[in-house]
Amino acid sequence: MHVLELERVTKLYGDFKAVDDVSFAVQEGSITGFLGPNGAGKTTTLRMILGILKPSAGRISVFGAPSALEVRTRIGYLPEEKGLYKKMKTWAIVAYFATLKGLDRHSAKRRALELLERYGLKDFAEKRTEALSKGMGQKVQVLAAIAHDPELVILDEPFSGLDPVNQQVLEEIVRDLAKRGRTVVFSTHVMQHAERMCDRILLIARGKKLLDGTVAEALRTIPRRLVIESDDDVASLRALPDVLAVQPAAGNGTGRWELRLRESSDPQVVLQHCFARGIRLRRFDHADPTLHEVFVNLVGPDAREASFR
């Protein structure tokens, strides 16, 4: 069942297309990574999903409802720019957001204290939020977003600004949610997180959807690379069916070559070929492609341009 569906959604700001004809669906109980360079339209898309912004065109359905506000108690949201009321006590702010999501005051307080204790913020529960560090404040906000145990959790850049230990904690929180059948959508530009955690990847740039699929599918979009070093003639490798191209690699002076292989091909074939032909190898490097490479490959030129615009 689809928790969330976007159909040809477009958002215009004057003539500028912040989001351009984006469609996708999110499966219940999945973790979806929402990737894209700065200014790609991620936050705008998430805001439209939450009903904070209205799309200029297209249809959004959340739990079957046309506006997220109708089902707001089932959604938790952590915005990109995070803020707390400075003068409020930590537990009170978590509880306040939970009551806004339908919890009664009493259970909201209990739940807030419980979450703060579980995630190591017990000592700060009675302190005002201005006493929190930036990272702690962010953790508090994540807790505020999930305090009402929502079925769909939307996190905008949840990892930015957290130290490695707390990034780990946050990863655990997200995994826990998914384990209990909750659906999580989060945006990030740290590819390692997406690669480790996501069932599905959604990549957008300049408002357009570039990629939508599982991590494995995403990785398959770029050819495999193989780097070899040899003083012998390697031209015969070009004849292999799995080899797309053989090019001199950077620092070719020592006979270094870069081979591009067909996706899902086995590098062992190249190795066997070299043995058979008596090509002596000083080096044989093959690396699985990473999401990072996928990202750079797909949006590299765009992202660069965008950042200097």
Next chain:
Amino acid sequence: MRYAFLVAWREYAENVKTKGFWIGIFIFPLLILISFSAGGWLEKTKPVRYYVLVDQSGKLEAPIEAALERLQQRKVFEAFGKYVQANARHEQGRTALDLEKVPAIDPEKFMAQFADDNPEQVERFIKEGGLDAALAQARGLLRPDAPEFSAPRRAFQRAPLPDGVAADLAPAELAEALKPYLRHEREVLVDGQPAELFAAVIVPADVSERVVRPGTVVLPGSEQAGVQYWSSNLADEDLKDEVERACDEEIRRGEYVARGVDAASVREVQRTHVPFAALDPKKEAGEEAVSMADVIRQWAPMGFVYLLWVGIFTIAQMLLNNTIEEKSNRIIEVLLSSVTPGELMMGKLIGIAAVGLTMIGAWIGSLLGILQLKAGPEAEFASELLSVLRSSGLLPSFFVYFVLGYLLYAGAFLAIGSLCNTLKEAQNMMGPIMVIMIVPLFTMAFIPKDPNGTLATVLSWIPPYTPFVMMNRAAADPPMFERVGTLVLLLATTIFVLWLSGRIFRLGILRTGQPPKFMELLRWVKSA
């Protein structure tokens, strides 16, 4: 609606916890208490003023001294009157009074002597032996545990001429010699103690020849030829006025004598008067007399206008501040994923209104409380004010105008708050509203004088001014048509402003960057 109340509850709970709120609550009763007792307190803490008096004519010294003595006696008389009233036995005039000790005194009459400080009574007080005699007479009237009476300090004390300044110098030279003392560069010696010289009075030898009569041509600068009063403190005019009056009186007395007029009869003539009453045609027969209560009724609304103004402004400002806080802290986005902008706005309006009503309620409550405490025979003003507040419709109309006025201005402030990211930006946009809001403060004092005049009527029909001006006119019973009409217009305007700011709020609240230009705003309102 549930969500709006949740927002309202948070606004209320959080604002009520702030220091500013409690300071606001307590500052007002404190100010009232201070203003009730400040007069006496200021009088008590005022230092003794030392003056030197050089009378080269020998004619005015005695009258001036006598006048200042009378001034002091009058103060003693007033203080004694208050003392007797505060400490009299409650069963006055009944059997409890020990008649043996006060054989010749009717307590009612005795008390009445001190009820009013008209000159004749003060005169009699002095003539009958002053404080000592009065104290002796009053002894039997007082409660056994009454504290000792302490007479007020003398406000003005004569100091001798400083050493080295001769009394027979020419007035100009004398003034020159005294200047360092008057500028407080040097101090005079009073009973061996150094003291600051407050003033110097110099009467020239030929003062009688300087008298100005009708028909005398007064040349510019010739005033200085008469009595000179020197002081570097020009704000405290009591001494100056008293000396001037004493001089004039003495000179006039001389004139009467010179013209063969009997000075005593003149004085008596001056004290005759015809009964005069100010009456109000709207009152029942027998009650037409304009009492203190009527005067209070006339002016009390002004106090309420001020309270209304301060109250509305304080809490609308509060609303602006925390809207900007939510915006600049980016809390707004989480909020908007939970509540609609409409619910958020309504919640904030209600929550802050509750804060304001709590504050105003505490103010009025403490005002009534203080009046209740102070009310009594010796505080006629407080008791009259209290009964005016209780009887008239002032409080209900204050409530109605407060709520409507608040909603009107709060709507505008919320719209501004939603457009700005910092308080500074907001202050720039507030400019025009401030200009509009300042007007009722200016007209506040004029309107009671002509409460149903053109200015008042016209302003009443301008909705941003309706609450203040109609409150101002409340005592004058404006025509029913105006009261209802302006109220309906105010209500309609308030609804319109709230609707408009709702649209601006919805678009502005998520916006970052520069506040929009006016034309851009118009487009928003149309498109939202």
